Amino acid sequence: MINITLPDGSRKPFDDYPTGLDVAKSISEGLARDCVAMEIDGSLLDLNRAIKNDAAVRLITTRDDEALDIMRHSAAHVMAMAVLNLYPDARLTIGPVVEDGFYYDIDMEPLSEEAFAGIEAEMKRIVKAKMPIERREVSKAEALAFYKDEPYKTEMISDLADGTISFYQQGNFTDLCRGPHVPHTGFVRSFKLMRVSGAYWRADQSKAQLQRIYGTAFFDKKKLKAYLKFLEEAKKRNHRKIGAAMDLFSFHDDAPGMPFFHPKGMDVWNALLDFWRDAHREAGYVETKTPIILQRGLWEKSGHWENYRENMYTTEVDDQAYAIKPMNCPGGMLLYSTRPHSYRELPIRAAEIGLVHRHELSGVLNGLFRVRAFHQDDAHLFMMPDQIQAEIIDLLRLEERVYSKFGLGFHLELSTRPEKSIGTDEQWELATSGLRSALDAYGKEYRINEGDGAFYGPKIDLHIKDALGRTWQCGTIQLDMSLPERFDLTYVGADNEKHRPIMLHRTVFGSIERFLGILIEHFEGKFPLWLAPVQAVLLPINDDLVPFAREVATTMTDAGLRVEVDDRTESLNRKIREAQLAKTPLILTCGAKEQAAGTVSVRTLDGTVRYGIPLARFIEQTTAHVAERRLNLDLFNE
Template sequence: MINITLPDSSIKSFDEYPTGMDVALSISEGFARNCVAMEIDGKLLDLNTKIESDSSLRLITTKDGDAVEILRHSAAHVMAEAVQNLYDGALLTIGPVVEDGFYYDIDMKPVSEDQFPAIEAEMNKIIKAKKPFERKVVSKAEALEMFNDNKYKKELIEALEDQEISLYQQGGFVDLCRGPHIPHTGMIKGVKLMKTSGAYWRADQSREQLQRLYGTAFFDKKELKEYLHLIEEAKKRDHRKVGTRLGLFSFHQEAPGMPFFHAKGMEMWNVLLEYWRHEHKAAGYVETKTPVMLNRKLWEQSGHWENYRENMYTSVVDDEEYAIKPMNCPGGMLLYKTGSYSYRDLPLRAGEIGLVHRHEFSGALSGLFRVRAFHQDDAHIFMTPDQIESEILGVLRLVERIYSRFGLGFHLELSTRPEKSIGTDAQWEEATNGLKSALDTYGKEYLINEGDGAFYGPKIDIHIKDALGRTWQCGTVQLDMALPERFDLTYKGADNEKHRPIMIHRVIYGSIERFFGILVEHFAGKFPLWLAPVQVVILPINDELAPHAATVSARLSEHGIRCEVDNRTESLKKKIRDAQINYTPLILTVGEKERDSDTLSVRTLDGNVTMGLSIDAFLDKVLKNIRSRTLEGISFEK
């Protein structure tokens, strides 16, 4: 008798060894149709695996997060079979699952996207055939014989220490794989090839160049359709295209990976920093500034020279080695050491908008999302151990206030002690409990990533969600027990003895350049009034009214409103259209009637027009909207 305990604590009993599918069918046929795999003792297995002892079992259905990865792993095998069916001599290498899909590296002639429909058609034939995925285990010698004509698979097999090799077969197609897989190919309801690129075998530029085919797959065609719509919308919002069109920033070969911000981009940049300073001052932070370049001795003391040297730009000045800072922390340690602190002086909250440089491979650079020079909104909080919970809670509340201004939701993840770490068990327990207690008091659900903390302390990662539902890890809150030790930081306790402070590293924007790019895509360039680089454009209907338009512009500028006058010799219709294309929130039309009555004709970006509005009434509504930093537009209806 085999007893299977399900997650709800119910028990299913079987006279013979059951498979996972047998357990699923014992619940219901409808339920079994949606089962993908099973989990026993934390290990994912195929549904056709026999269970030979009493076990606790979780059945993975199409609704579970694990299921999509299993599906896409299976889809990679389907794509590989399709390619081999269509292209003689194609040699398969590896085909892993990646975020949002999968890829397979194949030694074959270059493939263009024009060939994707034929490959997809062949894949759909394999899917329609509902071929079962069957796992087989063979000896290493047998595996080498089976893949004798594929040097890449042979190299993989020879590198394995195991003498038994796991294979998966669907029909006549066989591939190396640990699994698990979906029961049959027919469970793939929506599949799409996305792009192709070159790749080197083993990521080694001295080895063979391969074709990397990317694809994605879903359990539902509707989900695939929604995903493809999201991809198209993301392309429209691409910050590199939108930012260039709006004249916000640019990149140049003379400084790869180092963005140039234009006048309009700087307007928005300064608004972001002004808001950051406003919130931090209210939260009890002071602002500091440390040098961009510091000597090797400091980086050796901080540990960066040993552990981060390959990412640092260095120079020699007066026969002494220096490094351009990749992060602000060591400079912050020196600032702390200039003072003498008592426990009554803590917590000390010090923020810095620091320019840092990190070497990134040219192939990894991606607009504002991956750069070599960027600013971090670092802050270092020095505190006593009993202040951990309250300070973490303060950071989380600050995070919520700031992100909410941009309409960004977020979720939290707590990462605990990794295998390699510094500090005592007591220190880690105190630090981790402090983070957990703060998170529990904060009241927002959070995930726990066991063993994923930094070597110097546990951390909370903050993942924001944009308008398209994409997540970005921007903010982080890290407890550090290493740097205070390395730099011998102390404070005088109530016992009049020296004690080591606990330190928090934290960022909210993260890389300000990257956050800027995220906002461009989040708003698709249609920024709320308070954030827009140009808030108002004034359109005189003819040259004679240009002086009056300039007078109106001056009056608005006196109140800090960012405005422009469009004096081009274009039709009013084209000027309005151009202002709308540039996503200017407010468009003012100035004619003789407006000049004589000292009023305005106001058009909002959504096309609503209000005529005969006094400038004072306009200013009243606009300034209230800007001061509130709201995401809402303005209604000028009388």
């Protein structure tokens, strides 16, 4: 007799070993048709697995959060089967689920998106057949024998520990996989192949380049249609296209992955950093600056050489090894160590906008989102143990104030110790509990992200949400007790003895380049007035009014506004249209009436027009709006 306990606490007895499908059918046939998998004692398993012991079982239906990833994993297998049916010489590697879909890396001839229609047609045939997806367990030796002619699968199996290995089969297609999967291919109802790119086997440039085919899948057509519509909206907001159109930044082959900021891009950059500096000054920070290149010994001491070496650029000068800094932390440690410190000084809040370089594979570079050179708005906070909670709460409030200025919400995650780490168990436990207690006191909901902390300490990550509902991890707060020990940092306590400070690493924007890219897409280039590269453009309606427009521009510039005059011999309507395409917040028409009355007529991007505004009042209200860094352009509404 096997007893199954359901989530509502009810128990169902079975005379034989039931499968998850048997349990579902014992409740209703409709439930059974909608089930994709089951959860037993916290583990997700295939619905057709036999349950051989009394267990608590939760049935996973198409409406549960876990179901979509399970189905997308099966969709990757359907796609791989379709590719093999059409390209028999192809060799499979791995096909994981990723955010918003799945991909499969395949060793095959170069593929173009024109081939997608044929692959999708073959996938539809496989889906329509509703082929059962069945798990088979074999020994490692049997698995190696099965894949003796498949070099990638053989390599993967060889890396596994001895023991049972699982295969999944649908029709004549078999793949090495942990699972779980949906019961049959018919669950892969609505799918689309998205793009193809190159990827090196195991991210090693010395190994074979593969074809990485991306796809997505949903349980119904409406959700797929909504997702594709979302992608179209995201495409319109692509920061690379908007950045080029607005003349903000560019990339060049001579420095791959390293952005060049143009004058208008620097206007946005400086406005962003002016705000950052004001917010940090109010929060009690001092600003520091450390060198971009430091000796290898320093990186060995910090642990970066051992744990981060593959991402660092190195060089040799006078027979001495150096590394360009991928992080600002070691320089911050040296700054603290330059003189003795008293407990009366603590906490010390030292911020740095540091230029860092990290080696990224060319295939992952993505505009401002993934670069090799960027500025990180680090800060290192040194404190006594009893100051931890208050400092973290203050940090969270600072981040909240900063993000709200852009209309960005956020959620919190606590990331715990990864497999590869430095420091003692006691240090990690103290650091993790310190972050957890601060989050509890802060009072906002947070998630636990097991094993995703930094190698030197646990962290709180802040994931902001943009106008399209996408989330981006930007801010982070990391409690580190290892680096102060490695650098022998101390302060003199009230007992006149030396003590080890606790240190917090933290960022608000994270990578400033990436944050700017996020803002471009969040606002679709229509920045708040205080952040816009050109805040106003003046359009004289004829050549005779150009001097008047320039005079107004000078007055506005003297008041601290960023202004241009469009004195081209184009029609006024064309100038207005081009100013709108350039996302200029304020478009001022300068005509004879305005010149005579000392006024301006103002058009905003939402199409609102205000006529005959006295120039002095316009400048007063506009500069006040900019000084307050308001989010919405609500000028002249009284």
